[in-house]
Amino acid sequence: MLAVSDARPVESVASAGSVWPALDGLVDGVVDMRRRTAAAQAAEARLLAAAVDLVADRVELLRQEAQQQGRARVRSSDTDLPLREVALELAMALRMSDRGVQRRMSEAFLLREHFPTTLKVWEDGGIDAAHAWAISRIGMLLRTPDGRARFEALALEAARTESPTRMTAAVKVIAATIDPDAFTDATDRAYETRSVRLFDLVVTTTGRASSRGRRALPAILATPTPTQHPAVVRSACRRRITARSRRCALTS
Numbered sequence: 001m002l003a004v005s006d007a008r009p010v011e012s013v014a015s016a017g018s019v020w021p022a023l024d025g026l027v028d029g030v031v032d033m034r035r036r037t038a039a040a041q042a043a044e045a046r047l048l049a050a051a052v053d054l055v056a057d058r059v060e061l062l063r064q065e066a067q068q069q070g071r072a073r074v075r076s077s078d079t080d081l082p083l084r085e086v087a088l089e090l091a092m093a094l095r096m097s098d099r100g101v102q103r104r105m106s107e108a109f110l111l112r113e114h115f116p117t118t119l120k121v122w123e124d125g126g127i128d129a130a131h132a133w134a135i136s137r138i139g140m141l142l143r144t145p146d147g148r149a150r151f152e153a154l155a156l157e158a159a160r161t162e163s164p165t166r167m168t169a170a171v172k173v174i175a176a177t178i179d180p181d182a183f184t185d186a187t188d189r190a191y192e193t194r195s196v197r198l199f200d201l202v203v204t205t206t207g208r209a210s211s212r213g214r215r216a217l218p219a220i221l222a223t224p225t226p227t228q229h230p231a232v233v234r235s236a237c238r239r240r241i242t243a244r245s246r247r248c249a250l251t252s
Contacts, residue, residue: 041122115152
């Protein structure tokens with residue numbers, strides 16, 4: 001604990017030149033650090049997009065080698081190998097799952113290829129990561145380059161002044177205005193695929209229940225002994241939850 005004599009003096013509210021100079025300096029420092037963080041995150045996104053380029057180059061090399069060896073095509077297992085290798089190396093370095101790395105690589109590539117202005121504004125600290133990813137994910141629902149370009153320009157205007165949450169709501173409206181059919185199709189697909197999956201649990205040697213790597217239904221159904229919730233009851237619950245979720249989606 002600091003002694004009274006060691007405590008830093010508190011700036012007076014009536015200090016000359018500013019109502020609260022210490023607060024002004026603190027805000028400036030946070031804003032500057034936020035800008036540097038955005039630049040670093042955008043640079044990481046560019047590197048992850050470059051990882052996709054690396055995979056594509058490797059696959060093309062494999063195709064050339066196959067042609068030189070007189071093979072008509074490359075085996076699918078061989079073309080998948082570069083992606084797995086790159087994703088695994090990055091996953092080990094980043095302490096992530098390889099599937100998570102693949103998803104981030106894909107998102108970074110789409111952002112760089114389809115929304116370059118958003119990536120540049122992100123690099124310059126004009127927006128945050130949440131703004132950039134929201135623009136990319138929602139903008140990819142649009143089906144034409146012209147539509148995506150119009151969307152990006154309008155979305156960036158909102159991103160510069162709104163929080164990510166408020167901006168996301170706004171850009172959904174922008175996307176629906178630019179290409180109503182595409183946005184409706186995406187909503188319909190989400191509605192049609194909404195469902196609940198049921199996985200039987202397996203009791204391990206330690207006595208703990210395992211769903212073999214999958215998340216199960218809520219605890220009331222996730223019981224290791226089928227006798228407590230017979231299959232017919234669990235299936236009926238799954239159908240009921242799925243039907244209700246679809247009605248909620250339709251109502252909303």
